[in-house]
Amino acid sequence: MTDGHALEDKSHFRGVWVFLEARKQGLRDVSVQLIREARRLADLRGTALTGILPGHGVEDLARHAIGYGLDRVIVVDDPILGIYQSRPFSQVMAQLIRRHKPEIVLYGASKNGRDLGGRLHAILETGLAADCVKFDIDAEGNLDMIRPSFGGKSLAHILCKKHRPQMASVRRNVFVTPPHDPSRTGEIVHETVELSTKDVDATLVEFREFTKEGGLRPEEADVVVSGGYGLRDPKNFAMLQELADLLGGAVAASRKAVDSGWVPKMFQVGQTGMTVRPKVYIAVGISGAVQHLAGMQESEKIVVINIDPKAPLFEIADYGIVGDLFEVVPEMIRQLKELKTGGVSSPQPVPATTR
Amino acid sequence: MTAAGEAAHRAMRIIVCIKQVPKAQELQVDPVTQTLRRVGVPSEINPPDANALEIALQMKDRHGAEVIVLSMGPTSFDESLERSVAMGADRAVLLTDRILGGSDTVPTAYALSETIQKIGGYDVLLCGEETTDASTGHVGPGIAGHLDLPQITYVSEIRIVDGKVRARRTAEDGTEWWETTMPCLCTVNFGCNRPREPTLSGKIRVKRGGVLVHWSCADVGIDPKKVGLLNSPTIVAKVDTVRLPSRSGQVFSGEAEEAVKKLLAALFADRVIVR
Numbered sequence: 001m002t003d004g005h006a007l008e009d010k011s012h013f014r015g016v017w018v019f020l021e022a023r024k025q026g027l028r029d030v031s032v033q034l035i036r037e038a039r040r041l042a043d044l045r046g047t048a049l050t051g052i053l054p055g056h057g058v059e060d061l062a063r064h065a066i067g068y069g070l071d072r073v074i075v076v077d078d079p080i081l082g083i084y085q086s087r088p089f090s091q092v093m094a095q096l097i098r099r100h101k102p103e104i105v106l107y108g109a110s111k112n113g114r115d116l117g118g119r120l121h122a123i124l125e126t127g128l129a130a131d132c133v134k135f136d137i138d139a140e141g142n143l144d145m146i147r148p149s150f151g152g153k154s155l156a157h158i159l160c161k162k163h164r165p166q167m168a169s170v171r172r173n174v175f176v177t178p179p180h181d182p183s184r185t186g187e188i189v190h191e192t193v194e195l196s197t198k199d200v201d202a203t204l205v206e207f208r209e210f211t212k213e214g215g216l217r218p219e220e221a222d223v224v225v226s227g228g229y230g231l232r233d234p235k236n237f238a239m240l241q242e243l244a245d246l247l248g249g250a251v252a253a254s255r256k257a258v259d260s261g262w263v264p265k266m267f268q269v270g271q272t273g274m275t276v277r278p279k280v281y282i283a284v285g286i287s288g289a290v291q292h293l294a295g296m297q298e299s300e301k302i303v304v305i306n307i308d309p310k311a312p313l314f315e316i317a318d319y320g321i322v323g324d325l326f327e328v329v330p331e332m333i334r335q336l337k338e339l340k341t342g343g344v345s346s347p348q349p350v351p352a353t354t355r
Numbered sequence: 356m357t358a359a360g361e362a363a364h365r366a367m368r369i370i371v372c373i374k375q376v377p378k379a380q381e382l383q384v385d386p387v388t389q390t391l392r393r394v395g396v397p398s399e400i401n402p403p404d405a406n407a408l409e410i411a412l413q414m415k416d417r418h419g420a421e422v423i424v425l426s427m428g429p430t431s432f433d434e435s436l437e438r439s440v441a442m443g444a445d446r447a448v449l450l451t452d453r454i455l456g457g458s459d460t461v462p463t464a465y466a467l468s469e470t471i472q473k474i475g476g477y478d479v480l481l482c483g484e485e486t487t488d489a490s491t492g493h494v495g496p497g498i499a500g501h502l503d504l505p506q507i508t509y510v511s512e513i514r515i516v517d518g519k520v521r522a523r524r525t526a527e528d529g530t531e532w533w534e535t536t537m538p539c540l541c542t543v544n545f546g547c548n549r550p551r552e553p554t555l556s557g558k559i560r561v562k563r564g565g566v567l568v569h570w571s572c573a574d575v576g577i578d579p580k581k582v583g584l585l586n587s588p589t590i591v592a593k594v595d596t597v598r599l600p601s602r603s604g605q606v607f608s609g610e611a612e613e614a615v616k617k618l619l620a621a622l623f624a625d626r627v628i629v630r
Contacts, residue, residue, distance in 0.1 A: 023528065086496070086506045111526045115508040118496030122464045127588030130491035144592070155595045163588040201505040202539075205521070206532035223628065247628055258546060265546040266525070271490055272403075272545050279627040291487075301627050302602065303618065309606075319618055320606040327611040335615055 013103040013164040016042040019093065019116065020053040020065055020073070021084070021108055027061065029177060030108030032068055034170055036178035037135060038106050039069040044137050045103065050074060054092045056082040059188065066186035068178050074100075074189045080200060084112045087201050090119045092193045097124060099191075102165045104143050109169035117169050127160030128167040133174050142166065148271075148294050172219060173277040173298070216250040218267065223249025224278040226269055226296070227257055230285020230306065230325055234262035239329050240284060246336040252276065254286045270295035285325045288313025305329070367420040367478045367515075367537075369411045370471055371444070372498070373404035374426060375435040376488040400435045403483025405550040407543035410513055411481055412443045412551065418515055421445050423474060427455060427467055433567060440566045441553030448474060452572045457584025464497025466577050471502065473575045479520060480540040484509055495542035505535040511547035 018038045021028040035051070042049035051065050051073040062073040074096060080088050093116065097105065107113040109131055121128035129145035133155070136144035142159050143166040149156040160166040218224045225244040227237055237251060244251045253263040255270050269276055271291035281299035286292060288304075288311055296302070297316060304317040305328050314320050321328050377396040400408070411422045424439040426432050427450040436447035450470045458466065471477060480502075482495035492508075499506035512523040516534070522541050524531040560566060572579060580586060605621070607614040622628045 028527075086499070086508075090500065111509050111524075114492045115496055115506070118460075118491075118493040118508075119500040119506060121493060121588075122461060122497035122500035125461055125588070128460065128491075128493055129589060130493060138592075145589075149591075149594060157592040157595070158589050159592045160589045202507060202533050202535035204531055205534045207529055209529035265544065268546075272485070272487060280622060301622065301625060303622070314604070314606070316602055317604055317606075318602045319621055320604070321611075321614045321618060322606060322608065323611055323614060328615060331611040331615045332619070335612075335619060339619075 010103075010162070010164045013101045015047050015050055015100070015102045015104075016045065017050050017052055017097075017102040017105045017165070018070070019105065019107045019113065020051045020061075021110060021112055022053065022055045022058055022061060025061070027065060028108055028110055030110055030113070030170065030172040032065075032177050033172065033175040034106050034108055035065070035068040035070060037170070037175045038104075039178070041104060041135055041137065041143070042071075045141070047103070048072065050102070052076075052093065052096060054078075054081045054089055056080075062188050064180075066188075067180045067182050067184045069181075069184070070186050072187035072189055074191055076191055076193050078193070078195050080195050080197070083204060084116075085200065085202060085204075086115055086119055088195055088199045089116050090123060091195065091199060093120055094123050095193045096191065097165060105165045105167045107167070107169045109171040113169055117167060121167055124165075126163040126165060126167060127158070128169070129158040129160075130169050132158075132168045132170050135168070143168070171275045173275055216248075218250040218252040218269065218276050218278075219274055221248075221250035221276075222279045223247040223282070224252050224269075224276050224280070224296075224299070225249055225282045225284065226252040226254065226286060227263070227284050228254035228286030229256040229260065230287075231257065231262070232285075234260075236326075237263060239333070243282075243329055243333050243336075246333060246340070247280075249278070249280075254292050255289070268295075283313055283317075284329060286313055287311045288316075367414070367418060368423065368476050369414060369420050369479045369481060370423045370425055370474060370477050371404070371408050371411045371439070372425050372467055372480070372482045372494070373408065373435060373439065374401045374483075374486050374488075375399070375428060375432045376401045376486055398431070398434065400438060400550075401483055401486045401488075403485060403487075403543060403545035405483075406545060406547050407481040407483050407541075408439055408442065408444065409548045409550040410510075410543055411479075413548075414479070414513060414515070415443065420478075423448065425467065425470060425474070426450070427463065427470070430569065436567055437561045438553055441557035441561050442551055443554070443557060445566075447567045449567065449569050450572075450575065450577075451569050452577075454572055454579050454583050457587065458582050459587035459589045460491055460493040460497055461588050462582040462586055464494050464501055466572070466575075466582050467494065468498050468501035469577050470570065470575050471498065473570070478537040479513070480504070480538070482540070482542045484542045484544055492542070495540060499540040502538075502540070505539040506541070507533045507535060507539065508542040509544055510541045511544045513541060 020031045048071040051070045054076040107117045132147045134146040138144045145158040145168045225240045252269045258268040271294040277298045279300045282303040301318045304313045304320040309322045422444040424444045424447040485492035507522045510522040514521045607617040
């Protein structure tokens with residue numbers, strides 16, 4: 001079942017791979033973001049950059065992906081691969097890795113990316129570092145995989161010296177999306193992997209897509225208004241939503257607000273939640289536990305509103321207001337509305353040109 | 356006989372893998388050294404694992420099942436295993452051995468898989484989606500890979516329908532219902548339920564003893580050459596303290612009206628919001 005610990009001479013392993021996760025005729029943006037960083041690593045190693053795209057009818061997508069900086073895309077086309085499924089996808093990846101022996105394989109730390117990477121690293125018996133935020137190549141040519149350690153206040157350098165490939169996952173919004181160059185040329189390689197219906201060991205019986213009725217997702221928003229335990233009551237999140245709407249942004253929450261049952265888990269920012277990287281992160285009534293920082297410290301500007309001047313989050317704030325959020329937030333809403341009706345055009349977030 | 360057919364003749368067996376972790380909320384950063392103060396921090400069942408246990412106990416309530424809790428670590432983990440039994444699990448197994456120290460997710464998934472096979476007769480394996488201290492989420496799918504089982508990750512609800520497992524998975528784009536055969540492995544979303552408290556009768560069962568066993572690697576038949584720090588593919592080469600990017604840290608004081616006016620002016624000037 002697994003590859004055992006027989007180590008091969010690792011000099012056979014060459015090339016940098018990125019797992020390309022298809023999503024509704026497109027690529028999941030974490031996959032695209034990874035291409036830029038993987039390009040840098042491939043250039044440092046003087047090797048080719050390959051995207052791996054298992055799917056069905058994904059030729060056009062493969063061609064499109066080249067434009068982000070790939071040298072080639074390996075396409076495995078099979079009806080079984082039309083949607084992501086753990087066993088067929090891990091089988092395809094394992095066989096391709098055994099066949100081509102890449103040195104580095106990167107995955108987006110999406111739900112499917114983690115599902116795949118976790119299964120695969122046990123089958124291949126090689127190292128996988130989760131949620132990396134930075135990469136380097138060390139003096140011996142190993143991939144230095146840098147990830148936040150417990151709580152996000154320190155960074156651990158993970159090395160996988162003896163085993164190949166070296167594998168790592170990266171969360172969304174850690175790297176920025178590279179520009180697309182439609183004129184870039186690259187090779188599309190079709191490969192086959194033996195798959196049969198018995199490899200389908202689970203069936204998707206129902207899918208209900210998240211609607212946009214909950215508003216913009218915090219990961220996609222340029223402005224995030226995030227509420228913590230200081231809000232005292234779930235109904236006070238309505239006030240944050242109003243502020244977010246005025247700024248064209250989205251509402252998120254701290255783990256404490258989620259644990260208290262005020263806000264669904266899917267809005268949680270931090271180590272066990274999502275990572276956001278907006279232009280402005282407005283933290284309202286959040287004291288700033290270390291694990292919260294891990295999910296928002298890359299924001300361009302951080303605004304902290306808290307009654308407690310000793311709240312740790314003030315330490316990383318660009319702007320802060322020490323005051324009662326129940327006065328400050330309504331006042332922000334009032335002034336923004338006034339600006340809106342004052343004949344000046346309404347406040348809008350800057351277009352996302354850099355992502 | 357198929358696993359499903361067999362399950363009709365005996366109670367379903369659910370094994371829940373848990374880890375004991377320091378309580379995340381109690382952790383503080385030492386302002387001088389910028390490292391986490393771990394000493395004296397109380398422990399808890401890794402919160403997503405507690406959610407997995409709650410799902411197992413609900414399945415036991417609904418369908419009747421034997422719930423076995425499994426962990427790997429030092430004997431201080433007994434505390435969480437005993438709590439699990441007091442909550443309603445039938446018994447607990449701790450894989451504890453010095454040679455396991457420093458194992459990364461590859462040997463951990465291997466050692467847990469071997470222990471699960473020694474327990475045997477399982478229908479459903481449950482893990483939390485990730486641990487709050489290492490937060491990789493790799494061990495659950497790793498076990499499924501080792502044991503070549505179907506896996507459904509990020510699950511909030513499990514139903515048994517016609518001898519099959521039906522699980523509600525939360526992905527980025529929507530809610531998915533997956534159906535698979537037993538035995539299988541599911542990883543459970545953090546916060547998807549409220550784990551129950553230990554009961555008095557549960558605590559009495561723990562006190563009476565005999566609900567928890569300790570196994571060594573030799574007891575299970577784990578290959579010592581495949582576990583521990585030296586047999587882990589990854590190593591932590593070094594740890595840097597993060598110097599967070601210096602920020603201007605301007606605090607606006609005074610009345611709310613004045614402070615908000617200054618704040619909005621600053622944000623407009625930075626062009627992160629525009630008029």
